[in-house]
Amino acid sequence: MSSAIVEALTSLLGAGRVSVEAADLEAHAGDWSSRALLAYRAGDAPTSPVAVVRPVGAGEVGRLLGWAEKTSTPVVPFGGGSSVVRGIEGRGHIVVDLSGLDHVSDVDVKSRLVSAGAGVTGPQMRAALGKSGFMLGHEPQSHDISTVGGWVSTRACGQLSARYGGIEKLIAGLEAVLPGGRTIESKVAPRRSTGPDLGALMIGSEGTLGIVTRVTLRVSPIPEDRADACVRFDQMSDAIAACRALAQSRLAPTLVRAYDAEDSVLLTMSLNDPPAGPLLLMSFDGDDAIARAESAVRLTNGERLGDSIVGHWWNNRNAAVDEYSRNMSGTGLLGPHAMLDTMEVAGTWTVLRDLYHSMKDHLVEHADFVTCHVSHIYPDGACLYFTLAKSCSDDVEAAASSEKWWDVGMTTCLEAGGTISHHHGIGRLRAPWLPEELGGSLEVLRAVKRALDPRGIMNPGVLGLDAR
Ligand SMILES: Cc1cc2nc3c(=O)[nH]c(=O)nc-3n(C[C@H](O)[C@H](O)[C@H](O)COP(=O)(O)OP(=O)(O)OC[C@H]3O[C@@H](n4cnc5c(N)ncnc54)[C@H](O)[C@@H]3O)c2cc1C
Known part of the structure; x- marks a missing residue:
């Protein structure tokens, strides 16, 4: 079965763009979620895909998704793989690595816009814009290990959001390929009143509705002072x-x-x-x-x-990337069986103080330490970003601690009137709490999923959209 898949993919894209090399498959099997990092640490990597494919344009993505729908093959899109919510996982699936969609246009200086392929990384974007004195203002801590397509697909938010906003504020236009291979495009415009915005539907869809291939983004001049x-x-x-x-x-x-x-x-x-x-x-x-x-x-x-x-x-604003990686590989200060995780939630100012206290009080019972900062502010509320850590006696305790944290954290957040994710997204990790977060709207989202992806091939399990 898997050799038939590889043969079919090779005839679609050519041999150089279909990889079945063991190290490549393993590197694309999981993400930066604590569960995946724990599995890699234990030498028990998450289930590898059947193949990693590397298209270089929307046309090839279309051919891939046409074939995947016909053959009911699960597809997991992969940007930088820095998801912390189990966005990258699968079984019998192919991973579509988008690093080949790496073209950045010249800056349209007059309109302050740039168009970038989904696979463009943070450093590639910074270098391309810097040449003409511009920047995006989107500076997630994971800037150096994530991509434009990943930012859009997870509704990411950078550390300078107070001024530049989350990624959704920066998007002026978007191209995506749907299951079956159709391309949709939301035309570049400063604002539009042209009916429901299909491009906006892709923002935060976490690879469940299709693949984002190109995005037009608003840029700002690099400030002098x-x-x-x-x-x-x-x-x-x-x-x-x-x-x-x-x-x-x-x-x-x-x-x-x-x-x-x-x-x-x-x-x-x-x-x-x-x-x-x-x-x-x-x-x-x-x-x-x-x-x-x-x-x-x-x-x-x-x-x-x-x-x-x-x-x-x-x-030192991005030093936590190495710190997290060191601790989760068992070589950091927290020892060989460390468990470390972060949990970002949001709330209005009306609930924020109580949300902070109740989450902290409940979580601290199950960790060696729990810290928190307010990191993104809006006129009506803010994000609370918790870091949890425990030096465990073995990896079984580490896994159990993580499960407990998420159960206690999400339940307490909902009880205190908070929203369960501010910017990391839902993935498979937070899916159990999405029904309570969204209420009846989740059924509507599931109906959209069934309409766009009737065979359920796109990132199955993410957002819990697959329930019939
Ligand atoms: C140490 C650390 C710090 C972090 N800091 C921040 C932060 O400050 N702010 C923040 O918002 N996030 C942060 N994150 C989370 C993560 O970096 C973001 O979610 C990021 O946007 C993911 O981008 P990526 O390219 O790595 O996507 P991936 O991890 O590859 O993918 C994320 C999800 O989107 C899907 N996907 C990826 N590309 C596409 C595409 N082109 N089309 C459709 N679906 C796609 C994937 O299937 C997956 O479900 C952090 C993560 C780590 C490990």
Whole structure:
């Protein structure tokens, strides 16, 4: 069966673009979810795909999905593989590695737009835009290991979202291929009133409805100056109130992160004489950045500290990628049986303080430490980002701890009126809690899935859309 699949794929794309090499299959079997990393650590890698295919354009993706529908072959799209919610997994499936869709257009300077293939990585995008003095402003911590198509498919959000927004705000147009091979395109426009937006349906669809092949994104000039400020509080509730004041002000911060006392320890542990938290970090760019930073300090009512802590954050902002990888491979500070995970949720300002306390109080019973920061702010609410860690006595305990965390965390979030994911997405990991999150809307989504993907070939299990 699998050799027939490989033969068929080779005749569709050519031999060079179909891989059955064991190391390649294993590298595309899982993602950065704690479950997959635990499996790799135990030498028991997730189930490998039958083949990894590397199309180089929407036409080839169309041919692939036409064939996959006809043969009912499960398809898992793969960008950078940095999903932390079990977005990449399968059985008897093919993985479509999109790294060949790597073309970035010249910047349309007049309209401030760029068009990029789904497989373009963060560093490729930064390099291409930087040549003409532009940037995207989408800076997820996983910037260096993720792709344009992955950002769109997971509704990702970068660390500078206070100013530049989540990925959905940056999308001006989108091309995608549906199961069966049809291509849909939402025309590039500043805004449209042309009926329901099919392109928007693909944002956050996590590979369940089709494959995003090209995206047109809004870009911004690289700012010349940046002004930083850091203040401390006695209570996290004061830091949360300061975030709300900033989000509802006209000060337009670029970066706002409020760390609770425990997360402040992690943030500043490599500094000499680190301050005790909670700490609020802020950055401003553009016109009057310094004046806006000064106004923000006054508005927050916190105790001003040296701004160098914010510089320290900028310099180390993506260090958690290596830290997570080291700990989950069993070679980090948490020892050979470490379990480490992150859980980001969202809530309105009305519920946020209680959401913070109830999640923290419940989670801390099951981990060695639980830390939290507010990392994305809006006029109506914010994201709470929890980090959980435990040094376990064996990998069985590590796996059980992870299961417990997700059960307790998601249940508590829903009870406290929160939304179960702010930016990592649902994948297979959070699917059990999506019915309660979405209520009756989930049935509508399932009907859309049945209409677009009647054979259920696209990333089965993700979002729990397969239930009939
Ligand atoms: C250490 C670390 C830090 C992180 N920090 C952030 C952060 O700051 N902000 C944030 O939002 N996320 C973050 N993430 C999560 C992850 O990086 C994002 O979800 C990212 O958007 C995934 O992009 P990717 O290219 O790696 O996608 P993948 O992991 O390859 O895929 C993600 C999902 O989308 C599907 N998919 C991928 N490409 C396509 C496509 N072209 N068409 C259709 N479906 C597709 C996949 O099948 C999968 O279900 C972090 C992850 C790690 C490991």
